[in-house]
Amino acid sequence: MIKNNIWRAIINYFFILLIFLAILQFYFFYYLNLGWALLTSFIFALGLGWILFKQVISPLKKMNMVTKAIGQGNLNQELPFYGQKEISQLAQNINDLVRQQKKVLAQITAEKNRIQTILNSMMEGVIALDKQGNILLLNSAVENFLGIAQEAYLGKNILSLIRNYDLERAVKRVLKSEKPITQELQLIYPEPSFYYLKATPLKNQEQEKEGIVILLRNITKEKRLDQMRTEFVANISHELRTPLTSISGFLETLRDGAIDDPAATHRILEIMSKETGRLAKLINDLLHLSKIEERRVVHRWQLVQLKEIINQVAAMFQPQAQQKSLSLTVEMPVELPCVSGDPDLLAQVLTNLVDNAIKYTPPDGHVLIRATTDKDNVQVEVKDTGIGIPPEDLPRVFERFYRVEKARARELGGIGVGLAIVKHIIKAHGGSIKAESIPHQGSAFKVTLPTEKIETEE
Amino acid sequence: MRARGTFEQELTDLQQDILRLASLTEETIYGAVQFLLQQDVAGANQIISGDVLIDKLAQEIEDKCVKLIATQQPIAYDLRLAITSLKFLVSLERMADYAVNIARATLYIYGYPLNRQLMEYTSKMSRVVQQMIKEALDAYVYNDAQRAREMCSLDDEVDFISAKIFQEAVRAMREKTQPQIVIPAVYFLLISRYLERIADHATNIGEEVIFLITGEKRELN
Structure with a gap:
């Protein structure tokens, strides 16, 4: 060359x-x-x-x-x-x-995009910080958690992104000790929620500290469920204990000599049978819920005349309503199309709804069961003039073990599974349920079920 | 050049200190109201004892701020930053004190029958107040004067709910059937007052943010 x-x-x-x-x-x-x-x-x-x-x-x-x-x-x-x-x-x-x-x-770029995609598809929030605690990177989960856009925060301090004392302290601690830590975190904004936080020091190839990576997992739901479980155990113990106490008390009375008095024995046995029934119902409810949730219920799938079911349930609750001097009325068209499903389960839906309506409506109120139909659906509405449900509780009433007002619910009995059962049954039937309520004026539960289109031969 | 560098750093640190204090104050207020609504005495006690930390932090930041002004003699925006930081400190610390008062009230009304309506109003009011604090601090973080201006419209809502609480408390107290409702009703009146004061301080912070950014003093309410 x-x-x-x-x-x-x-x-x-x-x-x-x-x-x-x-x-x-x-x-x-x-x-x-x-x-x-x-x-x-x-x-x-x-x-x-x-x-x-x-x-x-x-x-x-x-x-x-x-x-x-x-x-x-x-x-x-x-x-x-x-x-x-x-x-x-x-x-x-x-x-x-x-x-x-x-x-x-x-x-x-491809590599970076791939990593970005992976980061963004994660359920957990990822935040990377440099040595000063300024933000290097965050994924879309964090953006969702906090309701913010990434661009606005890049390069800013973590305190500007999440104003949380515990979080900042955790960051400082990890930066100092260079050891990962995990802890729980409660954030107030944009909504009060709980997070599980894992902070790991970030090191470069020479093992020098570069910053810190924070992993955030939203555990609000788990926390809530946990809380509900605790409450559930408390409720269920209470619910189980009350009839048991009364049964064992009366047994004692019988043993102490009341058994020789036929009239008293009769009365006591009556009460004991009622209490046993209550216990059985409670346990049945629980079993039912777990079965439905595990989809172990064998649906006796058949054509169901909703009309009959509505009339049956209304007749069943009439005495209870009269006892509380409530009016229980049924409104439905002459012709109500059939739906396909399990008649017992659908009857259970209506029973739970009407039972709730009667339970939460003060005396002299009204409970209305109204069925309407359009081309594809049948709508059954159970409406009451009861105490209603506060708007903040409305989205959660279908969660199992959830109860709007703990103290009052305990007073009235029930463990907060009725509506959860209802929701599961309706879902299994391909329908939907909606709750509407105005506090102190009443609630309405609207069940929509698809109609079965059959050409009757008659 | 080096001196300038540390000065910049000190200013950034100061801003972060303020945000740290703000985060504590926000959490304290949120906690105080939550524990009140849940009637959680242990939580309320925790809030009361947590105030020491806030006071200590505020004192530290104040010393730092005074030192910064004395040694660096900042001008223009930097001076405004130092001055507004001092003012934020006072407001934030005061807000936390009101939160402590709310926690104390929780202890006093524990065991009394509670008026559901008053609880609901208080919960609603606290949400609005917290929104105001958040907006004011966000305006500070974002350097967004517009946001600070907008936030103050929330103050009217606070006043509105506060009036409702007053009406409801008076109505509840007039009911002769339940004399034991009087004490909690009075405390709820006080609590609404505390929340209102917290909102006022939030407004102050908003005003200071506007002053910090634009250099003009403005009454927002």
Whole structure:
């Protein structure tokens, strides 16, 4: 290569020397006067200069421009090839370099996108912080948790993102000790919620500390469920104990001699049977719920006349309603289409709804069962003039073990599974249920079930 | 150049200190109201004992701020930042004190029958007040004067609910059938007062944020 170059330089040198000598020759032998000689050499010089400019300077200039642009990050540049071999080679090398760079960059970008996609598809929130606690990166889960946009926070301190004392202290501690920690965290905004936090120190290849990675898992639901479970155990113990206490008390009475008095025995047995029934119902409810939730219920799938069920349930609750001096009325069209499902389960739905309505309606109120139908659906509505449900509790009434007002619910009995059972049954039938309520004015539960379209042969 | 660098750092630190204090104050207020509504005496006691930390932190930040002004002699925006920081401190610390008062009230009314309506109003009021605090602090974080201006419209809602609490408390106290309702009703009146004061301080913070950003003093309410 070098040899080649030297050879070219020598040729060029001799070429220029030859021209110079020729002009000198012409000048000395008076073929040319001074003016002409100067003019000729000037023209040659001009020619040489032009060649130099065209072949060397202008490509270099162009390269200069392009490499500058590349340096500034614009990799979509390509140099043209030039006549001069060295320069064209240089141009080609630069082009290769840029192409290589582009490839590497594309790889890195793809890698980064992949990681970003993975991060964004995570349920957990990920926040990366630098040594000062400024935000390097956060994924879309965090954006969802906090209701913010990433751009607004990049580079800002963690305290600007999440104003939480415990979190900041955890960050500081991890940065200092360089040991991971886990803890629970309660955030107030945008909604009060609980998080499980894991903070791990971030190290670079030389094992120097770089920052910290925070993993946030939303455990609000689990927390709530936990709380409900605790309450549930308390409730269920209470519910089970009350009838048991009364049964064992009466057993004692019987043993202490009441058994010899037929009238008393009869009365006591009556009460005991009622209490046993209560216990059985409670346990049944529980079993039922767990069965339905595990989908172990064998549905006796058949065509169901809702009309009959509604009338049955209404008749069943009539005495209870009268006892509380409530009016229980049924409103439905003459023709109600059939739905397909399990009649016992559907009766259970209605029973639970009407039972609740009667339970939570003060005396002299009204409970209304209204059925309507359109082309595809049957709607059954159970409406009362009871105490209603506060709007903040409304979305949660279908959760199992959830009770709007703990103290009062305990007073009235029940463990908060009735509506959960209802919801599961309706879901299994492909229908939907909606609750509406105005506190102190009443609630309405609307069940929508798809009708079975059959051509009756009659 | 080096001195400038540390000065910048000190200013950033100061802002973070303020946010740290603010986070504690926000949590204290939230906790105080939650424990009140849940009638959680242990929680209320925790809030009361937590106030020491807030006071200590506020004192530390104040010292830092005074030192910063004395040694660095900031001007323009930096001076405003230092001055508003001092004012924020006072407001935040005061707000936390009101939260402690609410926690104390929780202890006093524990065991009395509670008026559901009053609880509901208080819960609603506290939500609005917390929204105000959040907006004011967000305006500070974002350097967003517009946000600070908008936040103050919430103050009217606070006043409205506070009036409702007054009416309901008076109505409840007039009912002769339940004399034991009087004590909790009076405390709920006080609590609504505390929340109102907290909202006022939040408004103050909003005003200070506007002053910090634009340099103009404005009464927002």
